[in-house]
Amino acid sequence: MGAIALPEMKKYHYSDSLATAGVAAGGVLGVLIPPSVILLVYGTATEQSIGKLFMAGIIPAILLMLLYMAAIFILAVRNPQLAPAGPKASWNERLRTLRGGLGEVLVVFSISIGGLFAGWFTPTEAGAVGAAGVLGVALWERKISWVNFKKSLSDTTRTTAMIMLMIAGAVVFGRLMAVSRVPFEFATWAGSLSWPPFAVMAVILFIYLILGCFIDALALVVLTIPIFYPVVVDVLGYDPIWFGVIIVMVVAMGVITPPVGMNVYIIKGVAPDIPLETIFKGIWPFLIAVIICLALLMVFPQMATFLPSLM
Secondary structure (H helix, E strand, O other): HHHHHHHHHHHHOOHHHHHHHHHHHHHHOOOOOOOOHHHHHHHHHHHHOHHHHHHHOOOHHHHHHHHHHHHHHHHHOOHHHOOOOOOOOOOHEEEEHHHHHHHHHHHHHHHHHHHOOOHHOOOOHHHHHHHHHHOOOHHHHOOOOHHHHHHHHHHHHHHHHHHHHHHHHHHHHHHHHHHOOOHHHHHHHHHHOOOOOOHHHHHHHHHHHHHHHOOOOHHHHHHHHHHHHHHHHHHOOOOOHHHHHHHHHHHOOOOOOOOOOOOHHHHHHOOOOHHHHHHHHHHHHHHHHHHHHHHHHHOOHHHHHHHHHOO
16 A cells, blocks of 8 residues: 555645555554454454454544544645645545446455455455456556566565565564463453453453554454453453454554554655654654544443344
8 A cells, every 4th residue: 555655645736644654544444344364363263253253343443544634734734744635636636536346346346355355365365366367457457567567566566575574573473472481471460450341341442552662463353352351251241242353453553553564664765765763753643633532432332242143
């Protein structure tokens, strides 16, 4: 997404901090919207319905998207230089542009996402099918040259290698944390607190936020769920589906918070000319939006449990 969105925002003179931070923070939405791998792992570890967990993430994801939009709007109103207005297009031009590639988009989307929900592909395979579909459309319409094709392969290889190396480092560090038993000690301490349920829950979420800054999201869920889940569900009495959504959001915050915000470092790899400090500086409004979303979910848990209750 960074390779696609950042050049467009640069073309319209968006602030580097807003452009890069917006793309990095958008990654939090990806772990809430189905099919979420983290929700899948959580559901498997706790023996909860995967379908209900997927449904539970929809309303919080929409809420977080609206909060992101509100944050961007407030920033742009206070400082128009962050996101200067671009040239205005008429509705006829917008519709004409939309019609130009709508058919191809619908075909590729239907094959990849439709195949995913039909059970034909795994999420990874669906992504590969979608990429192949886009390549097929580009070849059919003669919109890609051999030079551009080689460049796209080179850029993809560099970006993938960078991401995989970062994930490998996160996995190794997660193993180190597991051997050191730091997550287990934190979890045992939080579970032994004789505080009101909401206070214990706040401590648990704070522990997840801190650990999420250093440990890969999947590794963190696998390491801590066996300890925290019985405390939250059996002792504190919270809904397990709601807890799954909360955990996903808190863990996802770790990928955009310093000092080890993986999404931020990935965006830095995509845009090497932008200083890391600039990206982290722009993250804070989006981080506040995630915290507000978490607070609303704590106060109104029905936002996560309403859709699953209809199943």
